[in-house]
Amino acid sequence: MFSFLKKNKAKTDFSFLGADMHNHLLYGLDDGLQLPEQTIEFVKKMQLLGYVKLICTPHILSGVHPNSPATILPRLQDVKKILTDNNIDIKIEAAAEYMIDNEFAALAKNGDEVLSFGNNYVLIEMSYVAASPYLEESIFNLKLRNFQPILAHPERYSYLHTNFNKYIDIKDRGCLLQLNLLSLTDYYGKDVKKIAKKLLEEDMIDFVGTDMHHYNHLNATIDFSANTKVYQLLQSRNFLNATLV
Ligand SMILES: [Fe+2]
Numbered sequence: 001m002f003s004f005l006k007k008n009k010a011k012t013d014f015s016f017l018g019a020d021m022h023n024h025l026l027y028g029l030d031d032g033l034q035l036p037e038q039t040i041e042f043v044k045k046m047q048l049l050g051y052v053k054l055i056c057t058p059h060i061l062s063g064v065h066p067n068s069p070a071t072i073l074p075r076l077q078d079v080k081k082i083l084t085d086n087n088i089d090i091k092i093e094a095a096a097e098y099m100i101d102n103e104f105a106a107l108a109k110n111g112d113e114v115l116s117f118g119n120n121y122v123l124i125e126m127s128y129v130a131a132s133p134y135l136e137e138s139i140f141n142l143k144l145r146n147f148q149p150i151l152a153h154p155e156r157y158s159y160l161h162t163n164f165n166k167y168i169d170i171k172d173r174g175c176l177l178q179l180n181l182l183s184l185t186d187y188y189g190k191d192v193k194k195i196a197k198k199l200l201e202e203d204m205i206d207f208v209g210t211d212m213h214h215y216n217h218l219n220a221t222i223d224f225s226a227n228t229k230v231y232q233l234l235q236s237r238n239f240l241n242a243t244l245v
Contacts, residue, residue: 012222020053022209023055023213029071033213040088060115097123098125099125099126102134128156131159150207153180178209184200
């Protein structure tokens with residue numbers, strides 16, 4: 001009786017991306033998932049969405065999320081074990097999402113261990129309130145050490161919305177850009193959606209990530225309808241995600 005409704009709702013499928021390289025699925029480390037059972041549940045759902053590899057990126061933010069290789073890497077091993085114990089077969093790795101503050105600026109410069117993934121990629125982010133005064137020097141110093149910085153969710157920094165040249169400048173400095181999938185829906189608001197579409201249309205986006213933290217993100221991602229124009233726009237672009245698998 002409702003088959004016509006089903007027909008209009010195409011199944012959400014992100015298998016063309018293959019790998020998610022920005023999420024908070026490692027439990028108990030930051031403002032993402034808190035319990036091992038949640039990690040199991042979310043990983044299963046990510047598989048149903050078409051992902052075959054997950055690169056988990058817990059926040060590192062001094063005083064708020066004081067993570068380091070010493071907290072993240074053992075948790076990755078715990079998660080690998082519980083996934084194996086639950087017969088879940090998926091590739092899973094860990095890196096981090098570094099807030100660009102003075103501590104990160106020092107880390108980028110001083111040669112201490114930086115958590116990277118794939119082709120020496122390092123995921124960095126800024127506050128939603130104001131641009132980081134350490135952005136340019138951090139990009140420079142990371143590249144000097146042969147790391148390839150990726151700025152997380154550039155579309156979510158509202159202070160950049162009126163200055164599109166700043167996005168171009170960040171790319172010109174050799175930093176890649178990662179878009180959040182949900183930015184293409186109304187999840188973060190109309191302004192974010194507008195700039196997200198523009199960045200995609202201008203071929204400025206190198207990676208796409210879920211930035212998955214909790215059930216609202218999961219449900220909104222599952223609801224990302226595969227028969228919308230933004231989904232077609234997404235599919236029409238080439239991202240580096242597939243090179244990570
Ligand atoms: Fe994130």
